[in-house]
Amino acid sequence: MKILFILPGSGDSFYCGNCFRDNLQAMALRKAGHEVVIMPLYLPLKQASMRGAAPLFFPATTYYVEQKMFGRHKMPLWMKRLLGTDALLSMASSMSGTTSAEGMEGMTLSMIEGEGMAFEENVKELIDWVKQTEKLDVVQLSSSLLLGIAKELKSEMDIPIVCSLQDEEVWIDSLKPEYVQKAWKSVVANAKFVDRFITTSYYYQQVVKSKLPQLGHVDVLYPGIDVAKYRLDVYPTDPTIGFFYRMNELDGLDILANAFVLLKQRGTVPHLKLRIGGGYMSPDKKLVKQVKRTLKPYASDVVIEETYDMDEHADFYRKITVLSVPLRFQEGVGLYLCEAFAAGRPAVEPATGSFAEVVGDAGLIYEPNDAEHLADALEKMLTDKPFYDKCKESAWTLARERYDDVVLAKQLTAFYDKLLHGL
Secondary structure: OEEEEEEEOOOOOOOOHHHHHHHHHHHHHHHOOOEEEEEEEOOOOOOHHHOOOOOOEOOHHHHHHHHHHHOOOOOOHHHHHHHOOHHHHHHHHHHOOOOOOOOOHHHHHHHHHOOOHHHHHHHHHHHHHHHHOOOOOEEEEOOHHHHHHHHHHHHHOOOOEEEEEOOHHHHHOOOOHHHHHHHHHHHHHHHHHOOEEEEOOHHHHHHHHHHOHHHOOEEEOOOOEOHHHHOOOOOOOOOEEEEEOOOOOOOOHHHHHHHHHHHHHHOOOOOOEEEEEOOOOHHHHHHHHHHHHHHHHHHHHEEEOOOOOOOOOHHHHOOOOEEOOOOOOOOOOOHHHHHHHHOOOOEEEEOOOOHHHHHOOOEEEEOOOOHHHHHHHHHHHHHOHHHHHHHHHHHHHHHHHOOEHHHHHHHHHHHHHHHHOOO
8 A cells, every 4th residue: 555644844853742643653554564655844854764755845944935925926936946945944943843823824824725826836846746656545644734735636636635633723723813713614624625534542533523523523543652662671770750742831841840849859759860851942942941940959860851863762761760741731642651651651641631541540640730739649650669560561551452553553554445445
């Protein structure tokens, strides 16, 4: 089977959950013997396993300026070439990663609606390239934020289209108020160009059902991890709490930092350490400095991995005892949890979003999401060894039975087969 994945690049400078979800699906299918073509949008994919034959389409530097400054007029070719250089794209990568769409309303709407001169020119280049490839069986879009591409693909080619759904509201609902409803209406209008929708948890399936009932049935496929890459039954000598996600306020790094300080002050977990990874972007520097100030009294017990490398991040979980990422939003899955479980590391997470479903018996769920309650839950996990061991065994079971890439590949293959046979 030949599958084209169309997905946005994030610059690979921080741990992007949706980007890694796409990576896992593509890798699982390749491992199962399918041919997967990965087509990046906006920013190039630097990680080796994600790079492929497809060039970069809708380059962020060019497309943003086209939307902002040229409207119904064509951008001069010299400017287009200048803005699309590797140097400027690298600069954009270093500054990318915002979780807010403020200032990007035009670009966001054009990609959902499939309208505007800049969109039309860029999507024509994309479709021309697709037409030159060997026959595709399925096209999979990373997000409903790309439904304008689905509309154009359907009008030009008879290819089944699948669209992933996960946390789109985090982006759309941060648009300026006058754009939010327009964006959601456009998602509904262009959903008809997608054959099937999928998401990563039953929690998020219900979110979609409530927010976008017009989309109809949405299938659930949990993420799949290469378990052998993570599994290591050796733990740190000192109890070590791990945070692995983008280092920002939305992902709750400051909550965990304050909880760690509380635990150190209590002294109930001897030799306690904290390890922080996942990378950060320019907009996060203020928060990272604040966290460093908070942790300064215990700096010798803290490791902050300043840079992020997708190829090496599996090693992070081998250096921790428990994972905690106290998000401030309702997340659709949390891939870092699936990875931690593959390594046999339990999790301590707030009672928000999909966490209760994803964690199950492999950790503790606490509420409300503040430093004191997080500290209490972490203390329980790290001082009650029988309980910790029980969570550890559950983590391995979940990884093997639910979050394994072989399981994911079988489910995706069956899903595509049903689609291709009209079932």
